[in-house]
Amino acid sequence: MGFENINSVLVADIGSVQTRLVLIDLVEGQYRLVSSSRARTTVEPPLANVSLGLEHAAQAMTERIGRQLLSPEPDQVFMIPEAGGHGVDEFLATSSAGRPMKVFLVGLTPEISLLSGKRVLAGSYVTVTNTLSPDDRRTEEEQINAILQDDPDLILIVGGTDDGADDILLELVRIVRTALSLVMHGMVPSVLFAGNQALRKQVRNLLAPLTSVFFAKNVRPSLEDEQLFPAQIELALVYDDYRSRSTGGFSEVGRQSQVGVVPTTQGYISAIRYLGELPQKGVGPLYVDVGSANSVVVAGVHKEPHYNIRTDLGVGHHIVQTMETITLDKLRRWLPFEIDDEALWDYAHNKQLHPATVPGTPEDLMIEQALAREIVRLVVDEARPAWGLGEGDLLPDFRPVVGAGAILTETQHPGMAAMLLLDALQPTGITDLYLDPHNLLSALGVIAYLKPLITVQALDAGGLVNLGPAFSPLGRVRYGRDAIKVRIQHPNGQVFNHVVKGGEIWMAPVLPGVTADVRIRLRRGLSINGKQRLRMKLTAGAAGFIFDARGRPLAMPRQKDRAERFQQWLLAMTGRDAGPSVAGAGTVTEDAGVMDDDLELELPADMEEETAHALLS
Numbered sequence: 001m002g003f004e005n006i007n008s009v010l011v012a013d014i015g016s017v018q019t020r021l022v023l024i025d026l027v028e029g030q031y032r033l034v035s036s037s038r039a040r041t042t043v044e045p046p047l048a049n050v051s052l053g054l055e056h057a058a059q060a061m062t063e064r065i066g067r068q069l070l071s072p073e074p075d076q077v078f079m080i081p082e083a084g085g086h087g088v089d090e091f092l093a094t095s096s097a098g099r100p101m102k103v104f105l106v107g108l109t110p111e112i113s114l115l116s117g118k119r120v121l122a123g124s125y126v127t128v129t130n131t132l133s134p135d136d137r138r139t140e141e142e143q144i145n146a147i148l149q150d151d152p153d154l155i156l157i158v159g160g161t162d163d164g165a166d167d168i169l170l171e172l173v174r175i176v177r178t179a180l181s182l183v184m185h186g187m188v189p190s191v192l193f194a195g196n197q198a199l200r201k202q203v204r205n206l207l208a209p210l211t212s213v214f215f216a217k218n219v220r221p222s223l224e225d226e227q228l229f230p231a232q233i234e235l236a237l238v239y240d241d242y243r244s245r246s247t248g249g250f251s252e253v254g255r256q257s258q259v260g261v262v263p264t265t266q267g268y269i270s271a272i273r274y275l276g277e278l279p280q281k282g283v284g285p286l287y288v289d290v291g292s293a294n295s296v297v298v299a300g301v302h303k304e305p306h307y308n309i310r311t312d313l314g315v316g317h318h319i320v321q322t323m324e325t326i327t328l329d330k331l332r333r334w335l336p337f338e339i340d341d342e343a344l345w346d347y348a349h350n351k352q353l354h355p356a357t358v359p360g361t362p363e364d365l366m367i368e369q370a371l372a373r374e375i376v377r378l379v380v381d382e383a384r385p386a387w388g389l390g391e392g393d394l395l396p397d398f399r400p401v402v403g404a405g406a407i408l409t410e411t412q413h414p415g416m417a418a419m420l421l422l423d424a425l426q427p428t429g430i431t432d433l434y435l436d437p438h439n440l441l442s443a444l445g446v447i448a449y450l451k452p453l454i455t456v457q458a459l460d461a462g463g464l465v466n467l468g469p470a471f472s473p474l475g476r477v478r479y480g481r482d483a484i485k486v487r488i489q490h491p492n493g494q495v496f497n498h499v500v501k502g503g504e505i506w507m508a509p510v511l512p513g514v515t516a517d518v519r520i521r522l523r524r525g526l527s528i529n530g531k532q533r534l535r536m537k538l539t540a541g542a543a544g545f546i547f548d549a550r551g552r553p554l555a556m557p558r559q560k561d562r563a564e565r566f567q568q569w570l571l572a573m574t575g576r577d578a579g580p581s582v583a584g585a586g587t588v589t590e591d592a593g594v595m596d597d598d599l600e601l602e603l604p605a606d607m608e609e610e611t612a613h614a615l616l617s
Contacts, residue, residue: 006451010069010078010088011443012054012253013264014041014095016293016317017356018406019053021061022443023088024458031457036438037061040356042249043097049249050097051077077256092446093257094439095250096264096294100125100311101242104152104189106132106172108159113195116219117158119386120194120231123307124239124263125294126154132175133159134168140175147179152189153242157203158231160196162221169195173206180210187245192238194219194231214238236266259446267442268298269305274448274455275400276300282399283389287441288380288424289404290372292316292355297379299398301387308383313375315368315407316355319348326374333556334370334423336566337363365412369420372407376424393553394474395425400432402441402464409437409465414542415507415573418467422505428474428552429529433467433541440464466512468541473526476551477502482523483549489517500549503557503565507573508547510540518545543573 008025020038024031039056042049054077058069068086071079079087103126107113114131121128129150132143147155155176160169180188193203194216207213216234217227240260243250254260268287275285284300293314298307313322323331328341347367351357359365380395389396403409403421411417418433440463448455477483484500488508500506502523510516515537522532526549538545557565 004451006089006454008082008088009090009092009447009454010058011446012057012091012093012257013267013439013442014043014050014054014093014097014250014253014261015264015439016043016097016291016314017041019050019057020439021054021057022438022440023061023065023067024443024447024454030461031454032461033438033440033458033463035061035065035067036440037064041097044248048247049252050095051249051252054253077252080256090258090450091256092259092262092443092450093253094262094264094267094442094446095243096125096291098243098246098248098250100127100294101154101239102127102129102150102152104128104130104132104147104150104155106155106157106159106176107195108133108169108172110135112223113159113220116226116228117156117194119226120158120219120228120235121156122309123228123232123265123269124235125265125309125311127311132172134172143175144179144182147176148182151186153187154238155189155191156235157191157193158195158219160199160218160220161223162197162218164196166196166199169199170202173199173203177206177210180207190214190238190241192216192231192234194234197221212241214241232266232269236260236262239263259449262446264439264442265296265298265307265309267445268296269307270445270448271441271455272298272300272305272445273303274445274452274459276303276305280399282397284398285400285402286398286425287402287404287436288376288408288421289436290315290375290407291405293318295375295379295405297376297383299383299387301389301396306383306386308379308386310375310379310382313379315371315375316351319351319355319371320345322371322375323348326371326378330374331367331370334373335366336563337366339363339367368407369411372405372420373424376421380425393426395427397429398427398431400434401425401427402434402436404436404439404441409435413574414465414467415544415546415575416570418470418507418543418546419505419569419573421467422470422472422546422548423554426472426552426554427470428472431470431472433470433543433546435465435467437465438463466539466541467543468512468545469538470546470548471520471528472548472552473522473528474552475526476555477523477526477549479503479555483526484523484547485521486545486547487519488545489519491515500547502549502551503555504549505569505572506547506549507543507575508540508545509575510544512540512542512544515539516545520547546573 011022013020018038019041023035025034037057037060039053042053078091081089105117107117130146188211190212191207192214197218214234217230219231243261244254250261287298289296291314295310295313312318444455479502481502482499483502486498489495518538520534
C-alpha cells in the first residue's frame with residue numbers, strides 16, 4: 001500500500017518493563033490518537049519473546065475499542081491492511097528494551113572524527129566499548145585483540161574528509177578486517193562506515209566478504225561541516241539488524257514493521273526536530289524520559305536536536321548503578337524522612353531483582369521520585385555543553401518541556417508530576433509543562449519518516465497531557481515573606497487573589513481547559529523574563545496554573561525543616577490545600593481542606609447582593 005493511502009497506523013514501543021501500543025486513525029478528515037494500551041514486556045526469560053507482550057497489549061486495545069487487530073494467520077501478528085473496521089494499514093515498532101548494542105569506534109582523530117562518531121551513537125541505545133585511532137599506542141596485535149575481546153555488535157568507522165587523505169584510514173580498516181577474520185564463535189560484528197566517501201568501494205571489497213557492511217554519508221565531509229543525521233538514520237537500520245539477530249523475538253516484530261525495529265530515541269529526535277520548526281517562544285522543546293533501564297534527554301536548540309542517552313541510569317533494571325552514580329547524599333536531599341544507607345541499598349537491590357514492581361509504600365515512592373529528579377539533573381547537565389547556550393546552572397528557556405516514563409507520568413496527581421519536572425530542571429520564567437504517557441512523540445517521530453502529515457495532524461489534535469504553565473521567578477526571597485501576588489479572573493468575571501510566600505509552591509485550582517486572565521506582581525528582587533509585573537491570558541492544564549516561589553536556584557530546606565516543608569509542597573501540589581476553585585460559570589466550590597488565609601474571593605461589580613449571597617452560601 002502506498003503511504004499516501006494510509007488511514008490507520010499502529011505503533012508499538014517495546015520498553016524494558018512495558019510494551020505500549022498507540023493507534024492513530026483518520027477521524028473526520030484528520031489523523032488523531034484513537035486508543036492506547038500497554039502490557040508487560042516479555043523480552044526476558046522464561047518467555048523471551050516480545051511478540052507475546054505485543055499480543056497482550058493488542059488484545060487489551062481490542063477489548064477497549066472493539067477493533068480486531070491480531071491476525072488469525074500464524075505467520076502474521078497483525079491484520080494488515082485495514083478491512084471492515086478491523087486491522088490497520090501500517091504497523092511500526094520502536095524499542096529500548098534488551099541489552100544495549102556494544103560498539104567499537106574507529107576514527108582518525110580523537111578531537112574531530114571520534115567525537116563526531118560519539119555524537120552519532122548518542123542517539124541510540126549503545127555502549128561504546130573501546131576506540132581505535134592512529135594515535136593509539138598499542139601494538140597492532142593488541143589492537144586486534146581489543147576488538148576480539150570486546151566482542152562488539154557493531155564497528156563504527158569514521159574519519160577523513162571527502163576526497164581527502166585515505167591511506168591512514170584504510171590501514172585502520174585493514175586492522176578491522178584482520179580482527180573480523182579471526183572471529184571463531186558467536187556473531188561477527190556488523191560494520192557501519194561513515195567516513196571518506198571516496199573509500200566506499202575499497203571498504204566494501206575489504207569487509208563485505210566477512211560481515212554485513214552499512215554505508216552512510218561522511219559525518220565530517222569537511223573539517224568545518226558535521227553531518228550526523230544521515231549516519232543516525234543508517235544506525236537505526238543497523239539497530240534493527242542487531243535486534244533481528246538477537247534473542248527475544250525481535251525478528252518477528254521487525255518483519256511486520258515497515259521500518260523494522262527503530263530505537264525509541266530516534267523517534268524522539270525526529271519529533272523534536274518537527275516541534276522545533278513550529279513558531280514558538282524560547283529556545284525550543286525539551287523532552288526528558290526516565291525509564292527502568294535507560295534515561296534520555298532530547299533538546300531542540302534553535303531547530304537543531306541535541307540528545308543524550310544514559311543506558312546505565314534508570315529506576316528499575318539499573319537502580320543500583322544509578323544510586324552509585326548519584327550518591328546517597330544527593331538522593332537524601334529529596335527525602336522528608338530519615339533512612340540509613342543499608343535500607344536504601346536493600347530497597348535498590350530488591351527493586352533491581354524485580355524491576356516491574358510498583359512502590360509498596362509512600363516512602364518507596366519518594367525514593368524512586370528522588371532518583372528520577374537526580375537522573376534528570378545529571379543527564380541534562382551532561383548534555384548542556386553541546387547546546388552552546390553558555391555556562392551557568394539555570395536551565396535555558398525551553399518551551400515546551402515534556403516528561404515521559406512511568407515515574408513521571410503515573411504520579412499520584414498531575415501537580416506532583418509538574419513538581420518533579422520543576423525540581424529536576426529548575427526552569428525560570430514561564431514554562432509550558434506536558435506529559436507523554438503513551439510515548440506518542442516517539443511514535444509520531446517514526447511515522448514522520450513515512451507520512452509527515454500524520455505527525456502534524458496528530459500533534460495538533462492533542463495526545464500529550466497539558467499540565468499547564470509554570471511561573472518560576474528568578475531570584476530568592478526569605479521563607480515566609482510575600483513573593484508572588486496572583487490575581488486570576490475567570491471568563492464569567494469571578495476573581496480570586498492569592499499570595500505565594502517565599503519557599504512555597506502553589507497550584508491554582510483552575511479547571512483544565514479554562515482560559516483566564518492572569519496578573520502577577522513580584523516582590524523586589526524577583527523577576528520573570530526581566531519583569532516584575534505581568535498580565536496575560538492563559539489556558540489551565542491538568543495542574544491548573546503553577547507558581548513556584550522556592551527560589552532559583554532552588555533553595556533546599558535545612559534538614560530539620562525538610563519533613564515539614566516537603567509535606568507543605570506535597571499538599572499544595574496534590575490539591576489538598578487549594579481552597580476555593582474557579583469552577584463553572586457562576587459557581588464556587590470549597591475544598592474540604594484548610595482554607596488559605598491569603599485567598600480573597602472577589603465577585604463581578606455588577607452582581608446583585610442577593611445573587612452574591614446565594615453564591616457564597
